Amino acid sequence: MTKSINMEVNIGELKLKNPIMTASGTYGFGREFEEFMDISKLGGIMVKGLTLKPRKGNKAPRIAETPGGMLNSVGLENPGVEYFVKEELPYLKKKGVTVIANISGNTIEEYCKMAEIINDTDCDAVEMNISCPNVKEGGVAFGTDSDVVYKITKEVRKKLDKPFIVKLSPNVTNIKEIAVSAEKGGADCISLINTLLGMAIDINTRRPILRNNVGGLSGPAIKPVALRMVWQVSQVVNIPIIGMGGIMTAEDIIEFLLAGASAVSVGTANFVDPTITMKMLDKLREYLAKNNISDVNKLVGKIKTY
Ligand SMILES: Cc1cc2nc3c(=O)[nH]c(=O)nc-3n(C[C@H](O)[C@H](O)[C@H](O)COP(=O)(O)O)c2cc1C
Structure with a gap:
């Protein structure tokens, strides 16, 4: 019975086997999870945030657990875009994985250069991160002003087919x-949301727990905010949305789809259980079968608002 259910999702020209991807920065380059699961069964992997040159990231401590979530100030530690293209991308493509490169830069020119480099590869799509709260320059600075968002999107678009x-x-x-x-x-x-800027303090040392003082909050604590934003955005744009933020269960995924997301990305939950995405996929199928829904796309935007 479950066999006849369509799980495929199209994000414009990007074809996904199913709507469940893994969120940038929480799933490495995929290889790290191979001993636990068949990574080719994912809808896609949004790889660790890449920069033009390799980055060491911020000083430790850069992770803190908080009620219902975690704070991180990793600061885009990564081996650089050239390394990704040469060493990681071919491996993932050979495995049959849909790969989405996630790019960050300090200037519009850097973003454009990275887009050009990735455009010449068989990477499936590019996700532009203009929302990282953990880097001094660039990152979130590009994502908080609508004129700048328009400008950077327009410039990078020119470099990407x-x-x-x-x-x-x-x-x-x-x-x-x-x-x-x-x-x-x-x-x-559009993909959303990245982490919410947060803080935690050690009352004995009176120091912030993160060496960077502040960091990005992720995990179940942020789900209501993410869901609200997906729903609001779905009402004003005509392009598909990838929803993320605090997804821990298949039920959470269904909420995001109903709110208007065409696909989702799972982040912090991968740290709790590295196989969680496959469990979610089974449960999502079960829900569709139980409710006689033949196609996962039929859930998208079907929230019945008051
Ligand atoms: C440790 C960590 C590292 C992250 N690194 C990146 C990154 O490099 N680029 C990016 O766009 N988002 C990054 N994110 C944000 C996630 O992709 C995601 O948007 C966010 O965590 C919300 O989803 P979640 O609550 O399911 O984790 C990171 C999140 C975490 C927890």
């Missing part, structure tokens, strides 16, 4: 305005 996803920050006053600017700039898809 591949599906282009713009990842938004929740650390803004009006998420709808920012999303509309990304769409006007030429994004094929």
Whole structure:
């Protein structure tokens, strides 16, 4: 019975085997999870955030557990885009994985250069991170002003023939305005949310727990905020949305789809159980079968609002 259910999702020209991807920075380059699961069964892997040159990231401690979530200030530690293209991408493609490169830069020129490099590869899509709260320059600075969002999206778009996803920050006053600017700039898809800026303090040392003082909050604590933003954005843009933020169960995924996401990305949950995405996929199928829904796409945006 479950066999006849369609799980495939199209994000514009990007075809996914199912709507469940893994979120950037929480799943490495995929290889790290291979001893636990068949990574080719995922809808896609959004790889660790890449920069033009390799980065060491921020000083430790850079992870702290908080009620219902975690704070991180990793600061985009990564081996650089050239290394990814040479060493990681061919391996993932050979495995049959849909790969989405996640890029960050200090300047618009850096973003453009990276887009050019990835455009010449068989990487499936590019996700532009203009929402990282953990780097001094760039990152979130690009994602909080709608004029800048429009400009950077337009410039990077010119360098890319591949599906282009713009990842938004929740650390803004009006998420709808920012999303509309990304769409006007030429994004094929919006992904949201990145982490919420947060803080934790050790009352004995009176020092912030993170060496960077502040960090990005992720995990179940942020799900209501993420869901609200996906729903709001879905009402003002005509391009698909990839929803993320605190997804821990298949039920959470269904909520995101109903709110208007065409696909989702699972982040912090991978640290709790590295096989959690496959359990979610089975449960999602079960839910569809139980409710006589033949196609997962039929859930998208089907929230019955008051
Ligand atoms: C340790 C860690 C590292 C992350 N690194 C990146 C990154 O490099 N690029 C990016 O766009 N998002 C990064 N994120 C944000 C996640 O991709 C995701 O948007 C966010 O964590 C919300 O989803 P979640 O609550 O399921 O984790 C990171 C998150 C965590 C927890």
